[in-house]
Amino acid sequence: MNGRATILAALRDNRMEPQALPQQYDFPRPEGNLQKMFAQQVGAGGGRALQITPSMIPGFLLDGFPGARVASTDSRYAPGNEDLVTVRDPRDLASLDVLVCRAELGIAECGAVWLGDQALVHRASAFITQHLVVLLDPAAIVWNMHEAYSRVDVAEEGFGLWVAGPSKTADIEQSLVIGAHGARSFNVLLV
Amino acid sequence: MSLPSPEIPLPVVDHAGAAARFVADEARTDWHDEALWHVRQKRDASSAVVPEWEELRELASKIKDHTLSRLDTYLIQFETSASANGIHVHWARDAEEHNQLVYSILDRHQARHLVKSKSMLTEECHLNPYLEERGIKVIDTDLGERIVQLAGKPPSHIVLPAIHVKKEEIGQLFHQNLGTAADESDPQRLTEAARQHLRGKFLEAEAALTGVNFAIASTGGIVVCTNEGNADLGVHLAPVHIASMGIEKILPEPHHLAVFLRLLARSATGQSITVYTSHFHRPRSGQEMHIVLVDNGRSKHLGRKHFRDALKCIRCGACINTCPVYRRSGGYSYGSTIPGPIGSILTPGVDLKKYSTLPFASTLCGSCGDVCPVKIDIPKQLYRWRQTVMDEGGTTLTKRLAITLIGNVMGRPRLYRLAGRTIRWLLRRLPQRIVYARGNIWGRTRDLPDAPRESFLDWFKKAS
Secondary structure, three states: OOHHHHHHHHHHHOOOOOOOOOOOOOOOOOOOOHHHHHHHHHHHOOOEEEEOOHHHHHHHHHHHOOOOOEEEOOOOOOOOOEOHHHOOOHHHHHHOOEEEEEOOOEEOOOOEEEEEHHHHOOOOHHHHOOEEEEEEOHHHEEOOHHHHHHHOOOOOOOEEEEEOOOOEEOOOOOOOEEOOOOOOEEEEEEO | OOOOOOOOOOOOOOHHHHHHHHHOOHHHHHHHHHHHHHHHHHHHHHHHOOOOHHHHHHHHHHHHHHHHHOHHHHHHHHHHHHHHOOOEEEEEOOHHHHHHHHHHHHHHOOOOEEEEOOOHHHHHOOHHHHHHHOOOEEEEOOHHHHHHHHOOOOOOOOOOOOOOOOHHHHHHHHHHHHOOOOOOOOHHHHHHHHHHHHHHHHHHOOEEEEOOOEEEOOOOEEEEEEOOOHHHHHHHHOOEEEEEEEHHHEEOOOOHHHHHHHHHHHHHOOOOOOOEEEEEOOOOOOOEEEEEEEOOOHHHHHOOOOOHHHHHOOOOOHHHHHOHHHHOOOHHHHOOOOOHHHHHHHHHHHOOOOOOOHHHOOOOOOHHHHHOOOOOOHHHHHHHHHHHHHHOOOOOHHHHHHHHHHHHHHOOHHHHHHHHHHHHHHHHHOOHHHHOOOOOOHHHOOOOOOOOOOOHHHHHHHHO
16 A cells, blocks of 8 residues: 555544544634734834835935835836846746735734735745835735735635734844845835 | 563663753753743733633634544645636645655655755645755745854744754854854844845745744635745745645634634733734735645544644644743753653654653643643643553653652551651651662752641641
8 A cells, every 4th residue: 555545544443433523713802902012012013013105215215225126016106226027947046135015914913914815926935035025005914814814816826824023033042133034124114 | 461671672772861962051940930930921911902812712722623524525625716716725634744745746846956945744744854955955934044044053042943952052153154154143033144144045946935823715826924024025936836734634624713813922022913914815926836635644643532722732832831840951852853741742753652751741730731722631641641641651661660669658548647757757757868869860969848747637637
């Protein structure tokens, strides 16, 4: 018997009595402003969430990242000087300074946003960039993970993720260090 | 029935001996203890703000119950959907088969550099030495794992691999291996040095290997959680992605992730979510993706009625952080890939003899069970494993005789009362050197209580 058949046979031999799958996953939303709670959670994760108008975005990027190599996948709102579509090998993104992209959804309870293939163009871009700037419509903030998964089709794109801050580690004596392997900063522009 | 030999053949993990060596350095023990307790406190604060915390634990436990009760069906469903997504799915009966599979994929692509993110399963399979013997350069990219890899050691904790290492020692390792200044011990600067060093490794790797936190049967995708972004950086740059996955990681549908993601990071480090929670459903254009489904004793464990709940474990480490024994004995004292309370109930199923001491490496205080996000009754399993170990004769003759003797006395009320009277009388009269003679193992590190004049029963009779 091959591995597959052996494993499946062993599992069938040791099958336990059927157990019901829970059906109820609704929990009440707390009182309060979701946008505020979201911003607070992003802050707790080491990032920043800012309310901003579309016209302020170019200034925000120029002031925050002067002279930077900026790739934007939402050029309607944010200008960039690097076109990800023309990059063939993701390794060529090693010197990317800033990625600006639009998230579909945000979660207030944990300060995470959803990014997929379309927003990233190159999957590596969100991780190899020195700084990550995410645009998010404040109306697209839900309360918790249960609501979030009812809105996102995780298999629609080949890759998608929740990002909730800058890359970090506490592997050296539990000291928090921002900027482990991925982005050193995480800004969410609510626009 | 034959008595077991007084000398159990090696290698039996000598947890007590290793723990004694660990606590010999008192200052370091306190430092280790406090570091872990700090993480436990962060977990408490982070779980307390979720009003439905207990309901989530219950849901998580029930979802796992359900999934395990039809694991074969869900694995087939997962295989079908993942294959339809263009992912190559492999099945490995044991560690050896897993390692062979991984090597054959790497060999086919002539990959010489492999970047790995955290995977306790590959530790369990001892993948790194297997690949290194065959000429593959394996780089662990999680900072903590890189630290212990440079030190030539395994992780001492499943979430905090280098929790036992001091920053000065890391500075020394980095000085020797990464060329940092000789006396550098600042975590910020050491982390930056590792970032620069590992960027080069990410860019040169021909393959990336990750673990799997969750797999979704209905959609055929996997979820990997990290804070550093190392798993993603490896996978999205390399032409080949291999994910090693224990067969128990399956969840039925994507929305079940919500329950587990709300529990996982809060239980592990006190964060509300890990920085990156990546869902892989299809390889990127031009990339190849493989998932290796590994049994390695899991299907057998499913058949152990009293112990199968341990398969619900999501590897958050909460039971380890809270354990008073782990905090004061260190991860290496367990001599197993997964240390702490969860390791002590998983490993006896792998090798009862070798790990026969681990179910005893506990005070049965119950804290591990209280913090477990999937409600594994760890204390109860520890207690049951102790019984199994005794039944199988897998303990020292001293312990066996002592337990048999105590069992006999406690099972006979009159004998028990007589023994109590005698011991109270003796304790008041015998000189210290006899009370604390070599045979009194308990008294080696503890003072015996002052012997009371009367027993509880005497007092109770008088009082009522």
